[in-house]
Amino acid sequence: MKAGIHPESYRPVAFRDMSNGDTFITRSTIATKETVEIDGVTYPLVKLEISSSSHPFYTGKQKLVDTAGRVDKFMNRYQKHLENKKK
Template sequence: MNTSNIHPDYHMVAFHGTAADSYFIVVSTIKISHTVKIDGNIYPYVPIDESSNSYPFYTGKQKTIAKDGSVGQFNRRFKGLSTVKKEKV
């Protein structure tokens, strides 16, 4: 059994985070015909919408649900009510 051809070809690829206009050059097995020249080298080019430079979780600009959300409104509305009545012994 010949196992020399079971591994895919991998090469350096430039992923372009278009939202932040940043490039990431990583090893990948993706096959694509578009290329881009970066620092004098030509790489296969893959545009992506989000990257770690633009995704809110990684940039620290994510929106957090404040107390004004639906849970906060529920808690404010029903704060004094209780479903369990305590009996005096």
């Protein structure tokens, strides 16, 4: 590896998902003013709005956003199409 191109402040950092409170520790160079103590060790803290532990895609709890009944309208049209095809 090339010398002198890697960051100097690469250290363990705690990331906390604010939507569900999960905290995970990984190495990062991110600058933060807040800290948190986990198991007697103080880590810099980064607050996240959403992470893989709360994101609907990863949790499997995706919601279908129905704007003004568009999904229902589509299903009604499709159902009519299927009924006409069976005849």
